[in-house]
Amino acid sequence: MDPHLLKGLNAERRARRAAILLTDLGDGRDRLIREGDQVAGALGDIVAKAFRSGKSGSADAEGRTFFLNVHVPPPRLVMIGAVHISQALAPMARIAGFDIAIIxxxxxxxxxxRFPDMPLHADWPETVLKExxxxxxxxxxxxxxxxxIDDFALKAALDARCFYVGALGSRKTHAARVERLTAGGAPREEMARIHAPIGLxxxxxxxAEIAVAVLAQVIGALRTRKTETRDAAA
Amino acid sequence: MADVSHLDDTRDPLAIAEDWMGAGREVAIATVVETWGSAPRPVGSHLVIDADGNFHGSVSGGCVEGAVVTEAIDVIGDGNPKMLEFGVADETAWRVGLSCGGRIKVYVERLG
Structure with missing residues (x-):
């Protein structure tokens, strides 16, 4: 692998941009394809499909066999509340491969x-999520x-089609929350997308145990979601 | 938070490979390029190895990493990439194989 390609690939990954490392398995030559780069011919179709699916794999084109390693942005977990649960959840989620933010x-x-070395935003969700x-x-x-603090972020999460939305609180608390959100204009049928009480x-x-339950539920949502959101976004 | 992705520089294999390269170490990158049946790590997973046999990441659940590291040191030596295949059907399966019953193909190449 060309060292410059590795640096370029890691730069794309750090910037939360999708990229494909294309390797010719015949001669070992590789190239970095950034999302939006023009790739001609049959290989172009294969590359476009790989960006859409997010799946790595081998493909034959132009009489050669290529391996496409597709790097899509890692999932991200945004915690509303710099609370005790978040102090456990943030490092756990980071270990599990998530980008994280605490608001x-x-x-x-x-x-x-309280949150050493964590991306912490000491501001209202309205302000942070706008940027x-x-x-x-x-x-x-x-x-x-x-x-x-919570309600605005929950509404924003539903609107943005976040792959997981969860809210801490008892069933009674949640029932009151649903009333507030729907009174505020959120469609009632969307309320079922909120995991509450939160966590498996x-x-x-x-x-810390609640953090485990939440992280497990988030991972479950990530790994069982339909691919249509990604296809629709492409 | 939308702007920067935190690559875990102590555990992300490709970030580690870049660090090692920057420190003047010779590095090989192993990549799972194909899987059949039950395989512990998905296609695209990496193990990175240096000339002394230090490694980070994984291409299986720990079943074949030892063999990949040995091959990788050869690849660092001569610069020729190798395609390795592991599975229970392999004649060495009782020694170096996947107990889960799957098969994997691992591409090993030198960095630089």
């Missing part, structure tokens, strides 16, 4: 001391219990 306007909670919009590669977990039912008790 909480309460500066007593959102401190670098950093959600997308279908993103999961949102609302964890503050505070409607003033494993009897989690401590904040």
């Amino acid at each position: 909480d306007p309460r500066t007593a909670f959102a401190t670098p001391d 950093n919009p959600l997308d279908s590669y993103t999961a949102v977990a609302a964890l503050t219990h505070d409607p003033k 039912d494993i009897g989690a008790a401590s904040p």
Whole structure:
């Protein structure tokens, strides 16, 4: 592999842009294809299809066998609330390969001391999400219990077709939340997309155990989702 | 948060390969290019190896990494890429194979 290609590929990955490393399995030559690059002929069709599906694999074209390693942006988990659960969930999600962000306007909670080396936004979701919009590669977990902070983010997550939307709170709390969101204009049929009470039912008790339950549910949503969102986005 | 992706530089194989290269180490990259049946790591997974046999990442659940590292050191030596195949049908399966019953093809190439 050409060292320049490796550097270029890692730069694309760090920028959350899709890229394909194309290797000719016959002679070992490789090239980096960024999303949007023009690739001629039969290979162009194969490349376009690979970007759409996000799947790596081999393909024959022009009498040669190529391997396409497709790199799409990693899934991202946005936590609303710099709370105790987030302190466990953020590092766990990072280990599991997620990009992460933590948003909480309460500066007593959102401190670098409580979240060392984590992307922390001590501001309202309204402000942060305007600059950093959600997308279908993103999961949102609302964890503050505070409607003033959680509700906007939940509505934004539904609108952005986030692959996972979850909200902390009891069934009673959630019923009240559904009433508020629908009164605020969110379609009632969308409410079923919110996982609440949040997390797989494993009897989690401590904040760290709840973080495990949430992360497992997020991974479940990621790995069982239909590919149509990605196809539609292409 | 939308702007930058955090590549885990201590665990991401391709980030590690870049670091090693920058530090002047000789590096091989192994990639799962095909799987059949039950295979522990998907197509596109990487194991990166240096000339001393240090490695990061995985191409299986730990079943064949040892063999891949050995081959990778040869690849670093002569620069010729290799295609390796592992599976229970392999005659060496009892020694180096996938206990899960799958088969995988691993492409090993030198960086640079």
